[in-house]
Amino acid sequence: MSSDRRILYVVYCGVAVAVLKEFNAVVTEPYMDEPFHVPQALAYCRGEWSTWDPKITTPPGLYILSVLLHRVFMFKCNLNLLRLTNTLTLFALPLVLTRLLGFHQRRRSPPKLTPSIEALVLSIFPVAWFFGFLYYTEVPSLVSVLCTVVAATQNKHWLAGLLGIVSCLFRQNNVIWVLYAYAASQLMRLRFKRGDAKLYDPPALGAGPGDFIRSIMSAPKALPELLPAFAPYAVVLALFGGFVIWNDGIVLGDKSNHVPSFHVPQLYYFIAFATIIGWPVVICGEGGPLKIVTDVSSRIRALLTTIISIFMGITIQHFTIHHPFLLSDNRHFTFYIWRRVFMLHAAVPYLFIPGYQACAWAWWIRVARDQSLLQTLVLPVLILPTLLPTPLLEPRYFLVPYILLRAQVVDVQSYGIFVEGLWYMVINMATTYVFLYKERVGVGRFMW
Template sequence: MSSDTRILYLVYCGVAVAVLKEFNAVVTEPYMDEPFHVPQALAYCRGEWSTWDPKITTPPGLYLLSVFLHRVFMFKCNLALLRLTTTLTLFALPLVLARLLRFHQRRRPPPTLAPSIEALVLSTFPIAWFFGFLYYTEVPSLVSVLCTVVAAAQNKHWLAGLLGIVSCLFRQNNVIWVLYAYAASQLMRLRFKRGHALHDPPAMGAGPSDFLRSIMSAPKVLLELLPPFAPYAVVLALFAGFVIWNGGIVLGDKSNHVPSFHVPQLYYFIAFATMIGWPAVLCGEGGPVKVAAEVISRMFGSKRRTLLTVITSIFMGITIQRFTIHHPFLLSDNRHYTFYIWRRVFMLHAAVPYLFIPGYQACAWAWWIRVARDQSLLQTLVLPVLILPTLLPTPLLEPRYFLVPYILLRTQVVDVQPYGVFVEGLWYATINIATTYVFLYKERGGVGRFMW
């Protein structure tokens, strides 16, 4: 099996190289955000460390990675080889994903260069795959976050802390995922440790009273949890120092990145996750029928559940009415798919955003059922809780913001059937072929290239 997956991994890398060559052959000038990133990287390559474009809002991790490749491996600092920086991290993605999947599946990790088929498929997730060929921070950021989570899962907490610092050099809000790495590792450890005092029952049968009992029991394990937290505390302290020094989280262009309270962003995320990840949702043990039956039962299985669904719907309606944000970038930039989704769907009629509320709830329940089946209550809750501070403050509807949350969510689904992984791979490939073809070969005069 391992030799077969090594061959598949080489095929994966070979296809990525071929796609990168085509990107470089067709898109010969920096595009979209690249005109900001590329000159900054070139300045660093020349040793101009004090140069900084004030329009750049993310830390310099991407440029530092390119300078490292330039100095150590003699990479030239030109557009093609700068893009190769991100493609190399795309090569690393299945290797680290294979370990994260095995952590959740509670199985031994695979040989180093023999990632599982599921890891290879998940590495072609459309957002990661597309931005693996442009000089963007998305894939390096994702890989650094996943490395942090895997190191924490292996109880290598000081390594996880170091990798967490590296991840924050790509994106500031990765500090949230550093906390996730710590929490996920400790909850898994406590789950299989006899005699611990934390109340953390299986998620599928848990209720609100169990959550309250979990909170009440947390102080009993606090002393046990503090020693492994030390490296993560260092990361938090350094991050706090950065925020004080910078006068806020955002670098550079703060005017267009003002934190907001964008509650519907959570609904967009769960809808996006389901539209792209439906094979993982539907292709578990029992198939689509079992998932659908459980979702209906959770929403309408009793008078109490029906009442809860109605109350939740009213609450969601209020949040949509009060906190929907029509971001000027979303309304003005017609080179993104979200521009057309917003204009032609959400702005079709004032009632349209509210019509999706039952769908949002059904999607959320479907993911809960798929993830909770093999996890404890707190294991299932920790990711949604930490998604809140990453998505709520972001005013712009942008699929790239969903990349890390989606991958972390998808890796928690441990029983996708082989046919489901195959369907998932076909679905991702279809999206990738379509979006890449449109981007490369369907440029429109006066508009430009369409992209995520």
């Protein structure tokens, strides 16, 4: 069995190399954001460490990683090999995901270089897979976040803190996932701690509002148990706070086009995106599609649904953002979704409200099945500060939240994993084909 998984991993890496080769053969010049990232990396390769493009909004982690590969393995600093930086991190993705899935499923991790089938399938998640062949920060950022979480779950907290700093070098808001790494590790530890647990944290599916209040009230009693492991993460937070003060904000450059906004509907777009792209995970649990439909239906109460719908309608009316990048850049799929769906009629955004609620309940049921209340709540709570301030509808922003959400679903059936992998492959083939071979004159290449 292990040898079969190793063969599949080799196939995965081989396909990735073949796709990278095709990207480099067809897209011979830097594209979209690459004209900003590539010159910056080349400057670092030449040792020009004081050079910085003020249009770049993220820290220099990607360029530093490329320089390390350049110095250690004698890689050339050109477009093709800079893109290889991301593909190499794509190689690491299933190995890290295997550990993360093992933590949530409470299974012993397999030998090194032997990723699980489920991890291999999740590694071809379309957004991650696509950006594994362009010189973008997405995949290195994702892998560094997952490494941080895995280290924390293994009680290697100082290593997790160090990896958390590395993750923040790729994207500033990864500091939120450093906190997630700490919280996920501690909540699991307290849940299965022998003896008297001071933190009240009941099973999520049977919990109600009263249980949540009781959990919050019990938190101060658990602080003596929680604080010792927090020291490394406190160091990360202190360093991040120093950066924000020094930089006068979170965004490094081009601050005028990246002003934080209160974008409540972004949460609705995320849950819709997660369900559309992850529907096999939602419906292929124990009991199959009929059970999830029944469970969701049992959760819907007329009064509560009406109150939530009114609240969502108000937030859609007052906090929907028509970002100028979204309205003007017709090289992204979101441009057409926004123009042809959300702007079709003023009433359209409100028509999705029941669907948003049903999808949210479905994911809650799937994730909460084998978790405590606080374990299930911690990710949604920390998603808030990552998505609420982002004014632009951009699937790349959903990458880390989706992977962390998907990893918590522990009972996807074998046929469901197969369907999930097939679905991802169909999307990947379609988006890659369109990007590489359907370039439009005067428009360019279409991408996420």
